[in-house]
Amino acid sequence: MQTPETVVLPLLQHIGAQCKPVVKPRQIVRYGEVVGVGRAFISASLHSPVAGKVKKIGMVTLPNSMHLPAISIKTEGDQINPQRLWDEMTAMDWPRDCISIYAPETIAKIIHNSGIVGLGGAAFPTHVKVAPNDSRMIDTLLINGCECEPYLSCDDRLMREAPKAIVTGALLAGRAVAAKEIVICVENNKPEAILKLQQATEKTLIKIAVLKTKYPQGSEKQLVKSVLGLEIPLGGLPSDAGVAISNVATIASVARGVIKEGPLTHRVISVSGRGIKHPKNLFVPIGISMGEVIEYCGGITEDAARIISGGPMMGFAFSDMTTPVTKGTSGITVLTHDEISDEQETSCVRCGRCVDACPMNLVPTRLALAARYNNPSIAIRYHINACFECGCCTYVCPAKIKLVQLIRTGKKLVAAMAKS
Structure with missing residues (x-):
């Protein structure tokens, strides 16, 4: 998608502490300029996806009901061509021989400065996962390509179109955490993605794990169990078992952040469901409104009944079309009346x-x-x-x-x- 007239950037698009605005109304900003700084360790900075003028710092309500301060920016002047950003991501010449020049601490610092968070939906700040930690040894880095939520296919498209960026990002993240083994995990309903990744990982130590397609295979604890046979107890984290996990889109952003010095300003989302006229996977700027994205896909059908941010299993329904796309927005799903149960709730019968x-x-x-x-x-x-x-x-x-x-x-x- 092309650059919109206005973007709205909530100051909390990640798990952790809200970032602090560092711009004022009527201030001119460049593409990629920091507009919000994440000062806490578990936080992430925010960068402008456009060149323009700050309109105001107002409030916005996200589909998950969070009411947050947000920076509005009206686009002005020359804009970066989003096609150029996408061409960078899908290029075939991603370097691998320069990985060793980056110290683990440097990789984590660049990731932090780039505002990269988990793009699989959780939006956990990525630098926290890869930060060197002597008390937490990581043996295995799992790259999660198990996009098992119905209707969403943005990660599948990214694995097909940008496999070398994913491989470079995986090598960088693996160096940061000093992982002995790196595994890219893909479900068996994505044969083209598997083939592309197998070709891209030739002459590397990265392995491809092809897993059974089932829901929710992409959950961290289920992924660790499926690939490594390890059980993570309730209340535990993958790192407790010597495992770090990151989504494929996140890892591609790591490659761009470290190698190309590009902050996280755009992401791929799926616009899908029977209620959307022309389903697409789109590369969009963070902060664009959901309504503009839906309109770009031809709008909704006459029998559309519910619009969801995310997928139908874990997403949040919303109705305000000015709601912005955030770093954690994996897709927009539009369901029809036939797909929604209108049955009334009855009493629990303890069926188990x-x-x-x-x-x-x-x-x-x-x-x-x-x-x-x-x-x-x-x-x-x-x-x-x-x-x-x-x-x-x-x-x-x-x-x-x-x-x-x-x-x-x-x-x-x-x-x-x-x-x-």
């Missing part, structure tokens, strides 16, 4: 289907009841924060109970209790 479906072996009904009856202590007892909101429980529930939505409410109750 949600328990069987939960990949984390939790008891979703207990968590939902704890949230419904405002009891965060029970929610903590049943490990509510271990839930990564995959939506499997809601999908299989015969009573049509909105389990994921209740669990999200429960997490907010737990967070509020922790602050009090």
Whole structure:
């Protein structure tokens, strides 16, 4: 997509502390200029995807209901050609012989300065994952190409079109964490991506792991289990098992950030679903409105019923078309009336289907009841924060109970209790 007339940049597009604005209204900014600084360790800086003038620092509400300050920038003057950025990403001449000139600390610092976060949806600051740490030894770096959420295919397209950028980024990240082994993980429903990556990894130590297509294969703990056979206990992290994990789009951005000195200003998103007239994968500037993206795809169909930021299992429904694309926006899914269940919620019959479906072996009904009856202590007892909101429980529930939505409410109750 071409550069829009205005971009809106929320100051929190990542897990962690909100970044601080370093621009003022009516200030002229260049493409790639820092407009928000992430001063905390778990934070990420924000860069302008356009050249223009700062309009204001107002407020914006994201699909996940977060109400945040945001910087609006009106485009002015000469703009960088987004085609040039995409051509850089898909180039066939990504270097590998220069990897050793970068010290691990330098790689982590460049990633931090580039504002790179996890582009698979979680948006965790990438420099934290790759920062050298003597007390946390990493044996294996997994590059996650398991895009298992229905309708989304942006990572698949990126693996097909920019495999060498992914390989270079994987080598850089592997050097940063001193990994002994690097594995790119792809599901078996992506044969072209597998072939392209196999060709791109020739004469490297990177391995390709072809995994069974199943949901949610791309979840960190499930990925570690599938590839390495390791169990990560509740409350644990992949790093506890000597594993670091990063998404393929994130790793491509690492390559561009380190080699090309380019900050994270654009990303690939999927615009899909039966309710969109012309589904596409698009390379868009961060901060463009969802409405402009949908319009570029021909708009929605007459039977469109719900617009979701992300995929249908883990995404958030929204209706405000001025909502901006953020670093964590993996796609826009538009569902039709035929795809949405309008059945009324009934009483839980204790059938246990949600328990069987939960990949984390939790008891979703207990968590939902704890949230419904405002009891965060029970929610903590049943490990509510271990839930990564995959939506499997809601999908299989015969009573049509909105389990994921209740669990999200429960997490907010737990967070509020922790602050009090």
